[in-house]
Amino acid sequence: MPEPSGITEILGIPTDIIGLWVAALLTLAIYSFLYGxxxxxxxxxxxxxxxxxxxxxxxxxxxxxxxxxxxxxxxxxxxxxxxxxxxxxxxxxxxxxxxxxxxxxxxxxxxxxxxxxxxWPIAFVMGLGAGLSIPRSIQSLILEQMHGTMQPVWPLTGGGFDNLLLIVGVVCTLAYFYFSLPHRGVMRWLSRIGIWFLMIGFGAGFGNTVMARISLLIGRIEFLLYEWLPTIGIHLGGPGIG
Amino acid sequence: MRLQIPIALGFLAGAFMIVQFFVPYYALQMYYEQLLDWAIIIGAFALVLGLGSLFRSHIDKIRSRHPDYIYSFVALISFAVMFFFGIFYGVNPRTTFDWIFNNIQVPLEATVFSLLAFFMASAAYRTFRARSVEATLLLVVAVIIMLGRVPITDYIKFVDIHGFSEWLMSIPATAAKRGILFGVALGIVATSLRILLGIERSHLGGGGGAGR
Structure with a gap:
């Protein structure tokens, strides 16, 4: 079959403009869920x-x-x-x-x-994946991470303090997840500090996730304002004017 | 035998992958790449199973005249159109497939994910309460990270929010992530060993029949 790549307009309307309208209407259709x-x-x-x-x-x-x-x-x-x-x-x-x-x-x-x-095929693929992941997990998730953690801590200025904090954070986080010893005495304090580090980690993860979504939202709004609206004669200026 | 042979097959495939990692022999590397290709080929067949499940779900809705069955037609027809252009006209740039991808799939995907911004904001407003030190820490760090990602904080001169949010990400958050990753790695190794040794068999379930 021939490639339909030569089509540049349908009923006299450029396919780029049709695409713009389709994308804009579908964007609005999804956002209509905010109403219900x-x-x-x-x-x-x-x-x-x-x-x-x-x-x-x-x-x-x-x-x-x-x-x-x-x-x-x-x-x-x-x-x-x-x-x-x-x-x-x-x-x-x-x-x-x-x-x-x-x-x-x-x-x-x-x-x-x-x-x-x-x-048979499921066992083959699962076995392959399991065999593949054992050495690679040990290498990338344990050895490399340990290597990245054990950095010089002296002098404290010039990165030493950060490296010390990293070591303390990792040890305390591991202490929180270590259940073979009761969390009493020193272990209680280590695991408590571990929770603080975990909360900072979760907060950072949450903040990053929210901002990633906000970034997508800004992208869609910019598309509607600066690419779609100009096709109906409304020019608001700003970036990416079509 | 219906269970033993697949377990043996999985063990052999997995054992080979472990051996080739430690033995830098060119023939093993060649077979390793070949086996990865085989996995991709089997995965392609497995995709058909997933599609079959999708079709069955929508066809069942249409047959049972589910209240939203009309939208199942939309899903099936849009699949058929995109699949037709993709298979017969190719997936290269400037094809109809590419046009549908750029003007339908990409905007829909970006919009659906951006919609989550509203729901996350709403959920955070309803549930985030600084009731304890830990909850306060999470809340404050999340706010700092968000502020560190917006350009307006460039105008705040007395404190370097960008720098502080970067530091939070690279030191304390990384420490927490590493602690979790150690646990994840041990979990992966333990589960993988269970699969290779045939202790974990849940992925082989559902086959039914005698000789389980």
């Missing part, structure tokens, strides 16, 4: 679900299934066989039949009595 649940919001919500699922499926098809399975199998195995030239078969590509078969076994879930077949 309504049909316009539900429409936009379900549109989002459908489009997102199809986006994921198409990307996986083009960036995983075709280049990693279909093309190599076709070039290395199927085409030589169809051409009646088995000498041209690239046997290393034939190993791709294994993940292909394992992938197909997943569909065993759809057939009564054969559901157990879907365990």
């Amino acid at each position: 649940d309504n049909p316009v919001y539900k429409f936009a919500e379900h549109l989002f679900v459908g489009v997102s699922a199809a986006y994921g499926a198409a990307i996986v098809y083009h960036q995983a299934l075709v280049p990693k399975l279909v093309q190599p199998l076709s070039a290395g195995l199927i085409q030589p066989l169809l051409a009646g030239n088995p000498a041209a078969i690239v046997w290393s590509k034939a190993t791709l039949l294994i993940p292909g078969m394992l992938g197909l076994l997943i569909f065993g879930r759809f057939f009564r009595g054969y559901q157990w077949l879907s365990r």
Whole structure:
């Protein structure tokens, strides 16, 4: 099929302007939820679900299934066989039949009595992920973090105090999560300080999350004010004038 | 055997991944990359299962004439349109797929997530109370971090809010995060070992049939 990339206008209206209007109306449709649940919001919500699922499926098809399975199998195995030239078969590509078969076994879930077949690919992927994560977690989440924590603390000026605070924070946070000893005496104070550090961490996480959402909100409002409104003749100035 | 073979398969795959991490032999590296590709291929098939679940949920709504069943048509039709253009015309820039992505999916995604700003503000207003030292600490730090991210605090000359919020992020918050990460890492290692040794089998459940 030919690529429809040449289309630049529909009914005399540039596709860029149509896109701008579609994006603006959908943005307003989602914000209509602030007033209450309504049909316009539900429409936009379900549109989002459908489009997102199809986006994921198409990307996986083009960036995983075709280049990693279909093309190599076709070039290395199927085409030589169809051409009646088995000498041209690239046997290393034939190993791709294994993940292909394992992938197909997943569909065993759809057939009564054969559901157990879907365990094979799931067990394979889970085992792979588990084996992959053990050394990498130890390396990146334990050893590297310990290395980053154990920095020189002397002299206290010039970063030493910060490094000391980091060590104290990590030790106290770990003390809070250490339940093999009762939290009494020294442990009580260590875990108490650990809670303070945790609260600072949670507060920082909350503040960052809120600001990330606010940043998205500002982006959408800027889009409406400075890109969409100018298309109906309202120019407010500011950044990103379309 | 219906359970033992998958457990053995998982163990072999996982054991290979651990061995290749410690043995810098080029052939092992090659097989490692090949196995990662295999996992991606199997994941692509697994996506179909997820899509099947999505379709079934919406088709069930339509069949049972659920009060909102009309929107299930919207989800299914939008999926079909996007999927059609994605599969048959490609996903490159300047295609219809790209147009739908830029003008429908991206704005919807950004708007849905920005909507959370209102709900977080509302939830914070209703629940944040400085009743204890810990709660006050969380509240104050959250406010400082938020102030540190807005340009208007540039005009406050007597205190460096940007610098202080950066310091909070890089020292005390990092210390707390590291403490949590140690626990997370130990949890990952323990769970992974349980999976490899066949002690953890919940991911193999749901298959049904004899010989469990």
